[in-house]
Amino acid sequence: MSPKEKLVEPKGEVLPSPQKILDMVFGFTPTVALATAVRLDVFTVLSQGVSTVPELSKATGAGLRGLVMLLDFLVSLGLVEKQSGRYSVTPESESYLVRGKDTYVGGFLDLAPGMMQDWLRLGDTLKTGEPVRRVETQDASEEFFPPLIRALYVANMGAARNLARKLGIGTRWRGLRILDVAAGSGVFGIGALLEDPSSTVTALDYPRILNVTREFAAKAGVEDRLSYLEGSLREVPLEDNTFDLALLGNICHSEGEDASREFFRKLQPAMRAGGKVAVIDMVPNEERTGPPFPLLFALNMLLHTRQGGTFTQGEYTRWLQEAGFKKVEAVDIRSHSPAIVASK
Structure with a gap:
C-alpha cells in the first residue's frame, strides 16, 4: 500500500494510510545495519578491492547467508554498489566509513548501541x-x-x-x-x-x-x-x-x-x-x-x-x-x- 492510499472502514469512513507509522516502527534498522557493517569493517574491506561474498565472508567473519542480506540492504540505502554479484563502496562510504581515513565518521556508529539503550528509557x-x-x-x-x-x-x-x-x-x-x-x-x-x-x-x-x-x-x-x-x-x-x-x-x-x-x-x-x-x-x-x-x-x-x-x-x-x-x-x-x- 502506498502512503497516499486510503483505508475504508465498513461504515464508509475513509482513513489515512498507516504507512508512515509502520515505517517508523522499523526506523531503527538502518542504524543497526550500518553500525554492524562498520563493526565488521565491511566498508574498509570493500575499499581494498574485496568484492565477492565468499571473500568478504572470510575477511569479516560473517556468514554467507546473512552477509548477502546485509550487503543488499546497504545497496538499497545507497552505501554499497552492486554489479554482477560483486560489491563495492560508493564515493560516500569510501570517504567516511573506511577505518583509518582522516575523514572516518564511524565513531558515531560505535556509540549507537549505548545511545539506543538510553532512548529506550525515554519513558x-x-x-x-x-x-x-x-x-x-x-x-x-x-x-x-x-x-x-x-x-x-x-x-x-x-x-x-x-x-x-x-x-x-x-x-x-x-x-x-x-x-x-x-x-x-x-x-x-x-x-x-x-x-x-x-x-x-x-x-x-x-x-x-x-x-x-x-x-x-x-x-x-x-x-x-x-x-x-x-x-x-x-x-x-x-x-x-x-x-x-x-x-x-x-x-x-x-x-x-x-x-x-x-x-x-x-x-x-x-x-x-x-x-x-x-x-x-x-x-x-x-x-x-x-x-x-x-x-x-x-x-x-x-x-x-x-x-x-x-x-x-x-x-x-x-x-x-x-x-x-x-x-x-x-x-x-x-x-x-x-x-x-x-x-x-
Missing part, C-alpha cells in the same frame, strides 16, 4: 525528569566526548569553513583573536584559522578534551596559533576587552537556558568593541514544529543532561540582547541550522 525520564546518563559534568564529558568529537570534526568542518567565510574571516576581517568555547575537536576555531593565517585561537575546554583539540590542530598545521584554557566555561575567568570573535559550537544545548544566559553575560565584557559571538547549535523554528533534528535533539538532552535543550533564534536573540549584545542575525552555514551571530 522513565519523562516521568522522573532525571537523565538516564549525564554527559555535561567534567568526568562524564572527558569520558564520553573524545571518541564522539573525532567524528564531529569531520561532520562539522564544512559548516566551520562556511561560517568563517560568511563572517569575512580572511578577506575583510583578519588578524582576529578568537575564543573557541567548549572547543571539543576545535573544528570551528580551526576552520577560522584555515581561512586566515593571521588569526589566533584560544581553546577553552576540559583538559582531556583539549588533548584531542591539540591533535587536530597539529593535523591541520595550525598548532602554533592555538593557546589553551583548561576548565569549565562556567568557572574559567575571561579578561575584559580581549576577543574579536567567540565561537560557541554545540555547547548551549547541553548547558541549558540559565547557564547559557549567564555565560553570555560573562562573555560580553571579554569582547572587543565590534566583536562578534557566533552560536552554532540545533535551532528549531519559533513554533517548535520543526525541523525534526533540533526537536529530536531536545529529547536527547532530556535523556543526557539536567538542564539541556534546544532553543529558537528568538530565545537566543533575547538572551544575547539582555547580555548587552546588539545586532543579532541568523547566518546560513549550509548545516541543519543557521548560526546565530551577535555583535557588541
Whole structure:
C-alpha cells in the first residue's frame, strides 16, 4: 500500500494510510545495519578491492547467508554498489566509513548501541525528569566526548569553513583573536584559522578534551596559533576587552537556558568593541514544529543532561540582547541550522 492510499472502514469512513507509522516502527534498522557493517569493517574491506561474498565472508567473519542480506540492504540505502554479484563502496562510504581515513565518521556508529539503550528509557525520564546518563559534568564529558568529537570534526568542518567565510574571516576581517568555547575537536576555531593565517585561537575546554583539540590542530598545521584554557566555561575567568570573535559550537544545548544566559553575560565584557559571538547549535523554528533534528535533539538532552535543550533564534536573540549584545542575525552555514551571530 502506498502512503497516499486510503483505508475504508465498513461504515464508509475513509482513513489515512498507516504507512508512515509502520515505517517508523522499523526506523531503527538502518542504524543497526550500518553500525554492524562498520563493526565488521565491511566498508574498509570493500575499499581494498574485496568484492565477492565468499571473500568478504572470510575477511569479516560473517556468514554467507546473512552477509548477502546485509550487503543488499546497504545497496538499497545507497552505501554499497552492486554489479554482477560483486560489491563495492560508493564515493560516500569510501570517504567516511573506511577505518583509518582522516575523514572516518564511524565513531558515531560505535556509540549507537549505548545511545539506543538510553532512548529506550525515554519513558522513565519523562516521568522522573532525571537523565538516564549525564554527559555535561567534567568526568562524564572527558569520558564520553573524545571518541564522539573525532567524528564531529569531520561532520562539522564544512559548516566551520562556511561560517568563517560568511563572517569575512580572511578577506575583510583578519588578524582576529578568537575564543573557541567548549572547543571539543576545535573544528570551528580551526576552520577560522584555515581561512586566515593571521588569526589566533584560544581553546577553552576540559583538559582531556583539549588533548584531542591539540591533535587536530597539529593535523591541520595550525598548532602554533592555538593557546589553551583548561576548565569549565562556567568557572574559567575571561579578561575584559580581549576577543574579536567567540565561537560557541554545540555547547548551549547541553548547558541549558540559565547557564547559557549567564555565560553570555560573562562573555560580553571579554569582547572587543565590534566583536562578534557566533552560536552554532540545533535551532528549531519559533513554533517548535520543526525541523525534526533540533526537536529530536531536545529529547536527547532530556535523556543526557539536567538542564539541556534546544532553543529558537528568538530565545537566543533575547538572551544575547539582555547580555548587552546588539545586532543579532541568523547566518546560513549550509548545516541543519543557521548560526546565530551577535555583535557588541
